[in-house]
Amino acid sequence: MSGGAGRMSGVRDVCVVGLGLIGxxxxxxxxxxxxxxxGATASAADADAARADGFDVVDTAEAVRRARERDALVVVAVPxxxxxxxxxxxxxxVRLTDVVSVKGPVAELVARVAPGARYVGGHPMAGTSASGWQAGxxxxxxxxxxxxxxxxxxxxxxxxDVLELALATGAHxxxxxxxEHDAAVARIxxxxxxxxxxxxxxxxxGGPLALALAAGSFGEGTRVAGSRPELVRAMCEGNRSALLDAVDDALGRLGAARGSLASTGGLAKTxxxxxxxxRALVDQQAAELTDLTVDxxxxxxxxxLRALGSRGGRIVGLNGSTALARTS
Amino acid sequence: MSGGAGRMSGVRDVCVVGLGLIGxxxxxxxxxxxxxxxGATASAADADAARADGFDVVDTAEAVRRARERDALVVVAVPxxxxxxxxxxxxxxVRLTDVVSVKGPVAELVARVAPGARYVGGHPMAGTSASGWQAGxxxxxxxxxxxxxxxxxxxxxxxxDVLELALATGAHxxxxxxxEHDAAVARIxxxxxxxxxxxxxxxxxGGPLALALAAGSFGEGTRVAGSRPELVRAMCEGNRSALLDAVDDALGRLGAARGSLASTGGLAKTxxxxxxxxRALVDQQAAELTDLTVDxxxxxxxxxLRALGSRGGRIVGLNGSTALARTS
Known part of the structure; x- marks a missing residue:
């Protein structure tokens, strides 16, 4: 690999733009x-809170200028x-990644607005229903x-760089x-x-009677409807095209269930x-994993790397320029 | 109230037909x-297991004959x-109730096959994914x-009688x-x-990639799909007419979401x-309750009683012929 100035494995500086929950x-x-x-953030509240916790927060232009100067990795963590x-x-x-929940639209923006950046998309699948610096x-x-x-x-x-950073945070x-990311997250x-x-x-x-009878399946099936609507909308609407495909699949399957129930009274297929x-989900999560490496x-x-991802595999370590992976 | 022979509050004998999880x-x-x-059961395994636990298990005809003789309450707990x-x-x-998960079809069967029984429908909203006597x-x-x-x-x-039995088991x-029961359970x-x-x-x-990225919302939203298919089918197919209405509501709402996402890109309404x-569910579950009684x-x-149920209220005790209820 052609390392940047001062590059040592695991010690590249990190500049984060956006200091909410994820950033x-x-x-x-x-x-x-x-x-x-x-870091840098447009939110005065997040900036003050991050500074109070001892972090260096500057304005966005200064933050990314410094990143270019030090050959640091910039992480875009804004909505x-x-x-x-x-x-x-x-x-x-500049070395650039992001943590936005949709990848196609961000890649298109980078190609249009910052085509000179050395960009690799990222998306940590983590979060809570809370938001802002204090929630992180x-x-x-x-x-x-x-x-x-x-x-x-x-x-x-x-x-x-992104791999090292992600692994350093404890993620795989x-x-x-x-x-493929956008299609997958639309579905799951x-x-x-x-x-x-x-x-x-x-x-x-169904009114108060229905809610009074609601038990496990309804409580679990609706829990994420309690998330902040503006966050859910931003996430779903940002993945419009892939989500439309997933909704169409769901409509097709629900329509088929309706047809079968109405005509034969049966729901066997559904x-x-x-x-x-x-069972496929549970089996995949419980599967014994085998090690493999990617040079x-x-x-x-x-x-x-793409073949590893499509098999449901993941990278769990990095040894020089060899990625250590596990897959079922 | 006109009590049966030997009637004393809380001590009516109970005959259960069907000795699976619920019975x-x-x-x-x-x-x-x-x-x-x-009790009585068509399952030799459940009968043996119940007897081994010290319970009196006879054949169904004998069980209900004895119930009529002693003016006991018969609980039908078969699929x-x-x-x-x-x-x-x-x-x-005979005094008759049931614990089947759908009420309209059972009431119709009683009217047709056992119109002389003194029937009141029941449905305890409890269960686990396990089944059989041993799971109870x-x-x-x-x-x-x-x-x-x-x-x-x-x-x-x-x-x-049913109220006393339900309260004695710790239910409300x-x-x-x-x-209304069938419409409500279809929904929730x-x-x-x-x-x-x-x-x-x-x-x-979405294949192994999608399942590898699946986190909380997918795990929770699909958990009940792990239940035994034959039990889920029996439950859903038994409530065909009300479930069709609920599925149609869901199809309408999902179709509207699809249309909005496709045309304007927005999901605000959904x-x-x-x-x-x-929030209505969470608020109702957290609401302060007030006491009331039904003579x-x-x-x-x-x-x-029906008005109490439609308000999301419940009976929590019985004092002679006065039901003690709580409602928001």
Whole structure:
């Protein structure tokens, strides 16, 4: 790998733009891992709180200028609608990643607004229903999946930076493409929010009697409908195209269940397919894993990383330029 | 109230037909509450296991004959498809309730097959994913809602029997009609199973990558898809008509979300309605309750009971012929 000036494995400086729950947790976790860190945020409250906790917070233009100067990794941790403004001040050649929950739209923005940046997309699959600097912790990412995009042409040196940072926070890394990430999270993260909202509404339409009888299945199936609506909307609406596909799949399957129940009275296909699918989830989570390695200097590295992700595998360590992975 | 021979509050004998998870738990809980109990079951395994635990298990015809003789309460605790065979041997005049998860179809069967029985429908909203005698416990109903049907013409003396039994097991009682019960559970119990199956299938269609990224919302939203398919089918298919209405509501709401996302890119209405609905659930569960009483000898008793249920209220005690209730 062609390391930047002063590059030593595991010690690249980290600049985080956006100091809410996720960005604030990245800043803390990177500092806890021994990195030199600084941050920037448009929120005066978050800036004051981060400074009060001893962190170096400067304005965004100064933060990214310093990052270019020190060849640091910039982590964009603002909501999707605010990403473009940050990208406008990013210098050419800067090492850049992000933690936004949708990857295709961010990649498009980077290509349009900051084409000179050395960008690799990221998405740590962690969060709580709280928000803001105060809600963050250095431990937020421990055990979580952190998606890293590995497109044809991706800068493997920056990808290694993101990998090191993610591993340093205690996450494991799932490599994939922006498109596959967006399709997957539409199915397993955004559709669950839409269905929870629909279920909650249909239940509440049953009035106080229905709610008085609600037990486990309704409580669990609607819990995420209690999340802040503006956050859920930003997440779901930001992944519009992939979410439409997932909603169409759900509509098709629910319509088929309706048709079968109305015509034959049976729900065998729906219930049995759902049971098999749930078992696939449980089996995959319980599967014995085997170790494998990916040589990040190989010409097939990006292809190997994507293959690992599509098999449900993950990177759990880095030894020089060799990624240590586990897969079922 | 016109009590039966030997009637003393709280000491009516109990005969349970069907000794699986629910029936076996009713038998144990009634015995633990000091009642004379006996049971019957078509399952030799459940019969042997119940006898081994010291319970009196006889054949079904003998069990219900003895119930008529002693003016006991018969509790039908077999799956819906087996209810008709039990009803065929029920003597005229017997005090009869059931614990089947759907009430309209059972009431229709009773009217057709055992019109001479003094029937009041019941449904304890409790269960686990396990089944059979061995899975039952005397504590299964503690804190659970136990629905009791209060139709025009319902025998208030038998309703009081069911109420006493339910309260003796530690449950609270929600009075309503068979139709309202079936509509409510379609929304808060059966639809959640159908949506969980749909969500699990759409997620698994995303392959190992999607399942590797699945976190809280998908795990929770699909958990009940892990229940035994034959039990879920029996429950959902048994409530076909009401479930069709609930599925149609869900299809309408999901279709509206799809249309809005496709046309304007927005999900405000869906997500905000879902959030308000979830809040209604949480608020109702956290609401301060006020006490009220229902005089079961009053000509308006059935109406008062139904009104209590539609307000989300419940009966928590019985003092002679006065039901002690709580409502928000």
């Amino acid at each position: 604030g947790s990245v800043l803390r976790a990177a500092a806890a891992a021994g990195r030199v860190v600084w 999707l609608p605010a990403v473009e403004d940050v990208l406008r001040v990013v210098p050419d050649g 912790t250095a431990e937020l990412f421990r055990g979580a999946a952190w998606v890293v995009t590995a497109e044809d042409g991706t800068d493997l040196d920056v990808l290694s 890394v799932v490599p994939t493409t922006a498109g 993260s955004h559709l669950p929010h839409v269905l929870a909202a629909v279920l909650a509404s249909v239940g509440a339409d 219930i049995e397919a759902g049971h098999a699918a749930r 990040l200097t190989s010409p097939q590295a990006l292809e190997a | 076996g738990s009713v038998l144990r809980a009634a015995a633990a509450a000091g009642r004379v109990v006996w 819906l498809p087996a209810v008709e065979d039990v009803l065929r041997v029920v003597p005229d005049g 416990t005397a504590e299964l109903f503690r804190g659970a809602a136990w629905v009791v049907t209060a139709e025009d013409g319902t025998d208030l003396d038998v309703l009081s 009682v929600v009075p309503t009609t068979a139709g 119990s059966h639809l959640p199973h159908v949506l969980a199956a749909v969500l699990a299938s759409v997620g698994a269609d 997500i905000e309605a879902g959030h308000a609905a979830r 079961l000898t009053s000509p308006q008793a059935l109406e008062a």
